[in-house]
Amino acid sequence: MQGERTTNQDLQLPRMAVACPAGIRAMQRLVWERGWRRVCVLGSSKNAGKTTTLNALAAAAGQMGERVGLCSMGLDGEAFDAWLDCPKPRVQVEKGTLLVTAAAMAQQAGPLLRLLKPAGFRSALGETVLCEARAPGGVQLCGVPHRAHLGATVELLRAAGADRVLVDGAYHRQAAAHGDVADALVVAVGAVLGADPQAIAEAAAPTLAALATQAWDGEMQGMLEVPGGLSDAWLQRQSLAGVRCLLVEGPSRVLLGPAAWSELRRRAIRVAARRPLPVCAVTTSTFRPDGAPEDPLALQRAVAEVLQRWSLPSLAIVDVVSGMLLGEVP
Numbered sequence: 001m002q003g004e005r006t007t008n009q010d011l012q013l014p015r016m017a018v019a020c021p022a023g024i025r026a027m028q029r030l031v032w033e034r035g036w037r038r039v040c041v042l043g044s045s046k047n048a049g050k051t052t053t054l055n056a057l058a059a060a061a062g063q064m065g066e067r068v069g070l071c072s073m074g075l076d077g078e079a080f081d082a083w084l085d086c087p088k089p090r091v092q093v094e095k096g097t098l099l100v101t102a103a104a105m106a107q108q109a110g111p112l113l114r115l116l117k118p119a120g121f122r123s124a125l126g127e128t129v130l131c132e133a134r135a136p137g138g139v140q141l142c143g144v145p146h147r148a149h150l151g152a153t154v155e156l157l158r159a160a161g162a163d164r165v166l167v168d169g170a171y172h173r174q175a176a177a178h179g180d181v182a183d184a185l186v187v188a189v190g191a192v193l194g195a196d197p198q199a200i201a202e203a204a205a206p207t208l209a210a211l212a213t214q215a216w217d218g219e220m221q222g223m224l225e226v227p228g229g230l231s232d233a234w235l236q237r238q239s240l241a242g243v244r245c246l247l248v249e250g251p252s253r254v255l256l257g258p259a260a261w262s263e264l265r266r267r268a269i270r271v272a273a274r275r276p277l278p279v280c281a282v283t284t285s286t287f288r289p290d291g292a293p294e295d296p297l298a299l300q301r302a303v304a305e306v307l308q309r310w311s312l313p314s315l316a317i318v319d320v321v322s323g324m325l326l327g328e329v330p
Helices: 021-030 050-063 103-108 147-159 197-211 232-236 258-266 296-309
Strands: 038-043 068-072 091-093 098-102 113-123 126-133 137-139 164-169 184-190 223-225 245-248 270-273 279-285 317-319 324-326
Touching (some): 021 279, 050 091, 103 126, 147 164, 197 296, 232 258, 279 296, 296 317
Parallel strands (some): 038 184, 184 279
Antiparallel strands (some): 091 137, 113 126, 317 324
16 A cells, blocks of 8 residues: 655644545545445544544535535534534535434524425434525534434435435444445544554454445355344354354444454454445544644554454545545545
8 A cells, every 4th residue: 555645744633624625535536436426424433533524525526516415313513522622523515515404403504504394204303304505604413313214314315406415424323334325435533542543443443344344255154144233242142153154234233342353353253244335435533632643644554454454355544634545546
């Protein structure tokens, strides 16, 4: 792999991270130019750079002259993170962007959003609505609590005229990583996960392994089918003698912690999916609330090393703020 620094080497990550032109272009090449129209962005932790990645993908689609649709499984775009006591980037929209959010969030946006119609289900914050942005600005996404609603929301956005739909998959909510919702996934890895690049990458490995679950090759010998979610508790109840492959429906069903992954790797048992989804890119964020960011290339190299050591696909790794790209664009 080759590391490519596309912006000034002295660039420091701002407290409010914003994707640079090179980062936006990288996401365009890695995602939209490969043909996917429904993409889910998931984070390996809170403050992993998921919102910045989402904004970069939306900007890339806009630069291609395409209309974007946005929705979220959780809450995204809030102005302040109470967990880390720091400001957060807003979800950015352009004029004409479509989004589904809680009606209360739409009302807070005032004249920025034009209400089109009810989305047809309730969220934790009440009714949800389909809106259109009247001008560029920052918004808050909320309101799609279940995967069935999420699939219907994606179709609602497409029917309303969205050329590309971006789904914000909430932290620890992998239900969005499903073929009924998305065609491909982008995974965000943030420096808040550890004290150094190696610790960060290792902490992100279980999420990367779950989401990059590969297609089942049809081999029946040594295969054990998982009827629901592949969790630590389910695994502890099984006899794994002779098992070489655990078969799940898709990546949304893989819910293993580090210890369970370690046991599977020790036993040389792989996880495969009937309905896998491609991970088209990993984004890395060097942001730390204390203002002392990691070196972008060091973090990217640590993630690439973990992917190789865990026998995961070799993926392009992008820092959308600095514009650095590690890996090849297919």
